[in-house]
Amino acid sequence: MKFTSAFFAGLIILLCVPLALCAAEAGEELVREILGDSDPRLSRDPAAMVTVRDIRYVLPESVDRAWVESLIDVKQGARLSVAGLDRLIARSRRKLEATRQFGGVNVYALPPVKDPRERTVVVEASAGFWFGFYCWPWDVGVSFNHLFRADKAVSLTLGLDTQEVIYYDPALGYSPFYLLLDLYNVIAPYEGKYLDDTLGAVLRFGVNLTENVALYADSAIACHFFPDSYFLFPGIAADLSDAEREALGIARPRVLLRESLGLALNFFRPYDDNRVGLKGYVSGSLFIALDDPATSYFSINSDLKLLFVPADWLILMLRNTAGVHPVRTYGYQRYDVGSMYRGVPRVSPVDVVDVVRAEASLRNLPPLSLLGVRILDILPFVFADFLRAWESPDGIDWADVWGGVETCLGGGVYLHLRTLFNMYVTLGASVSPANGDAFRFFYKFSLDLY
Amino acid sequence: MKLLLFVPFLLLGAAGPLGAEGNGDLERLQGEAARLEAALAEAPGDHDLLLAAGRIQYDLGAFFGASSGREAAARLEAAYLIDRDPVTKAFLGAAYAYAAGSAGDYLARLDLARRAMRCADEAAAERPDDPLVRLLRAEGSYFLPDMFERSRTADADLEYLFARYQADRQCFAGLFDPALVFYVKARMSVKERLMDQAYRYALAGRKIAADDFVKRRLAEFLKGFEE
Numbered sequence: 001m002k003f004t005s006a007f008f009a010g011l012i013i014l015l016c017v018p019l020a021l022c023a024a025e026a027g028e029e030l031v032r033e034i035l036g037d038s039d040p041r042l043s044r045d046p047a048a049m050v051t052v053r054d055i056r057y058v059l060p061e062s063v064d065r066a067w068v069e070s071l072i073d074v075k076q077g078a079r080l081s082v083a084g085l086d087r088l089i090a091r092s093r094r095k096l097e098a099t100r101q102f103g104g105v106n107v108y109a110l111p112p113v114k115d116p117r118e119r120t121v122v123v124e125a126s127a128g129f130w131f132g133f134y135c136w137p138w139d140v141g142v143s144f145n146h147l148f149r150a151d152k153a154v155s156l157t158l159g160l161d162t163q164e165v166i167y168y169d170p171a172l173g174y175s176p177f178y179l180l181l182d183l184y185n186v187i188a189p190y191e192g193k194y195l196d197d198t199l200g201a202v203l204r205f206g207v208n209l210t211e212n213v214a215l216y217a218d219s220a221i222a223c224h225f226f227p228d229s230y231f232l233f234p235g236i237a238a239d240l241s242d243a244e245r246e247a248l249g250i251a252r253p254r255v256l257l258r259e260s261l262g263l264a265l266n267f268f269r270p271y272d273d274n275r276v277g278l279k280g281y282v283s284g285s286l287f288i289a290l291d292d293p294a295t296s297y298f299s300i301n302s303d304l305k306l307l308f309v310p311a312d313w314l315i316l317m318l319r320n321t322a323g324v325h326p327v328r329t330y331g332y333q334r335y336d337v338g339s340m341y342r343g344v345p346r347v348s349p350v351d352v353v354d355v356v357r358a359e360a361s362l363r364n365l366p367p368l369s370l371l372g373v374r375i376l377d378i379l380p381f382v383f384a385d386f387l388r389a390w391e392s393p394d395g396i397d398w399a400d401v402w403g404g405v406e407t408c409l410g411g412g413v414y415l416h417l418r419t420l421f422n423m424y425v426t427l428g429a430s431v432s433p434a435n436g437d438a439f440r441f442f443y444k445f446s447l448d449l450y
Numbered sequence: 451m452k453l454l455l456f457v458p459f460l461l462l463g464a465a466g467p468l469g470a471e472g473n474g475d476l477e478r479l480q481g482e483a484a485r486l487e488a489a490l491a492e493a494p495g496d497h498d499l500l501l502a503a504g505r506i507q508y509d510l511g512a513f514f515g516a517s518s519g520r521e522a523a524a525r526l527e528a529a530y531l532i533d534r535d536p537v538t539k540a541f542l543g544a545a546y547a548y549a550a551g552s553a554g555d556y557l558a559r560l561d562l563a564r565r566a567m568r569c570a571d572e573a574a575a576e577r578p579d580d581p582l583v584r585l586l587r588a589e590g591s592y593f594l595p596d597m598f599e600r601s602r603t604a605d606a607d608l609e610y611l612f613a614r615y616q617a618d619r620q621c622f623a624g625l626f627d628p629a630l631v632f633y634v635k636a637r638m639s640v641k642e643r644l645m646d647q648a649y650r651y652a653l654a655g656r657k658i659a660a661d662d663f664v665k666r667r668l669a670e671f672l673k674g675f676e677e
Contacts, residue, residue: 035654035657111645
């Protein structure tokens with residue numbers, strides 16, 4: 001039997017955790033022994049009722065305090081249980097962290113020094129790095145996260161195949177509503193035959209219903225330029241001749257203008273004490289082809305991800321992604337289902353697609369350290385995709401719809417490089433056993449500068 | 451607003467003149483440091499003098515923010531070169547850590563932190579059962595930036611000291627006041643924003659403190675919680 005580093009890491013953790021738990025008692029036992037139970041200020045009865053006497057903010061000068069206040073669920077004068085206050089404090093901290101506007105966030109209650117029935121809550125945030133950078137091999141993006149006193153963001157992507165500007169207002173008028181405006185131009189291969197250029201805009205209006213559930217509506221307009229020109233990159237085009245069009249089987253060129261209206265529900269339940277997480281969305285969209293109403297259609301997508309952490313060193317994920325698409329949907333698809341089924345061959349175009357992904361990843365492997373400083377975390381992962389698709393070519397009755405299962409197996413490694421900047425790299429490869437030539441590599445790279 | 455001033459002051463490791471008693475300690479330490487410097491001018495190679503001067507400079511920085519830590523490190527480096535003793539090395543580690551926490555320059559901070567961790571870990575490896583070495587490593591961990599993730603090391607050291615004290619209340623006799631362990635734990639708790647825990651450990655420490663200097667440090671620490 002070969003013992004891997006993961007095996008030893010697991011063994012060490014299994015041995016250390018009980019020791020640490022035992023050791024952690026010594027200090028607490030001493031404190032209890034020295035102080036006794038007489039002092040009511042030291043009581044930690046979770047059911048005890050307390051009043052929030054004051055909330056104090058320690059914020060960078062560049063941050064709008066009213067915006068931060070709008071994100072804090074604890075209200076001055078509120079009367080609630082100690083456990084309830086702890087929950088609100090944890091929720092407020094997560095909401096502040098989720099804005100990604102700060103380098104560090106702390107929300108905590110001070111111990112009740114004078115009156116055990118009162119609490120003072122402190123909200124602390126330190127300024128983060130104002131810019132975010134990201135890149136793909138041929139796209140480079142930069143985002144500025146502190147527009148107008150930190151509560152708005154704008155990002156810009158400049159690349160060979162994607163040019164995009166996104167404006168994001170995470171709390172309209174300090175309300176739960178938010179706004180996103182996305183202007184983009186994307187050039188993408190279509191069925192490996194030619195490139196499709198899509199110019200579009202998305203206006204998203206959303207509301208954060210609860211801490212973990214968001215509801216939003218999209219209105220998008222997209223202009224698809226079919227290959228009357230062969231776009232290599234913007235500004236340079238080469239016309240296709242009639243003979244070339246005929247050889248490629250492409251109809252006479254035209255421009256399609258499409259409007260879509262969509263509604264989506266996102267929800268997220270983070271890891272809790274049971275080490276289970278649930279994340280998902282359901283969305284529906286109505287696409288209207290302004291130039292050809294006959295091709296208007298409705299699509300629906302759903303994504304459900306169940307995460308389970310049975311041990312500190314292992315994460316299991318089961319994910320189901322399903323979508324209903326019309327025949328031959330052209331152009332820019334922003335849904336996960338699109339990117340997932342492209343990983344499996346011979347299924348495009350499709351009407352209905354359902355992908356089940358099972359994934360396991362190891363964590364808490366011994367990190368790579370240099371001169372005593374932790375510089376690289378390594379998380380290997382493996383996955384298996386099982387895809388079922390129902391294809392319905394034009395003119396064929398639903399009774400004749402084809403159904404089949406495709407599989408795709410893969411694995412890779414997730415690297416977190418903790419240098420001066422946080423750098424995240426995903427490298428991997430996948431293979432589809434049913435199709436020997438469908439071996440492919442994938443990669444992802446991103447950078448945090450704060 | 452007293453507490454809000456107090457929290458960053460604790461995180462910086464600078465105690466500052468909070469009261470007449472604190473000022474008295476500061477002046478006493480400064481006077482002692484001046485006396486040792488004068489003695490060192492006459493005997494620059496004296497190991498004991500160098501060690502004492504380094505420890506005083508470290509206390510001035512760690513408790514009062516009245517020294518950058520580099521003065522302490524310079525004295526302790528010289529002392530360590532004369533006698534490669536693990537306790538001196540542990541003091542040197544703590545001095546480097548304090549200097550790293552107060553250094554403005556990022557690269558200098560990284561370099562000092564690296565030295566601090568190496569000294570503290572090597573000293574603890576040489577003398578794992580020495581309470582002073584373990585206490586100094588925990589103190590040093592407090593000053594190091596969060597990115598080095600030393601809070602677990604400090605917690606392990608402090609729990610080791612608590613377990614020793616629980617088994618034998620005289621185990622630190624002649625080395626340091628046991629309340630100092632509670633004080634370091636309380637400061638670590640503030641760093642992690644566990645305010646209830648910080649308050650309880652500081653109260654417990656104040657209750658058992660015998661040494662006047664430690665008593666005053668704990669009293670000043672607890673003042674921060676009183677509005």
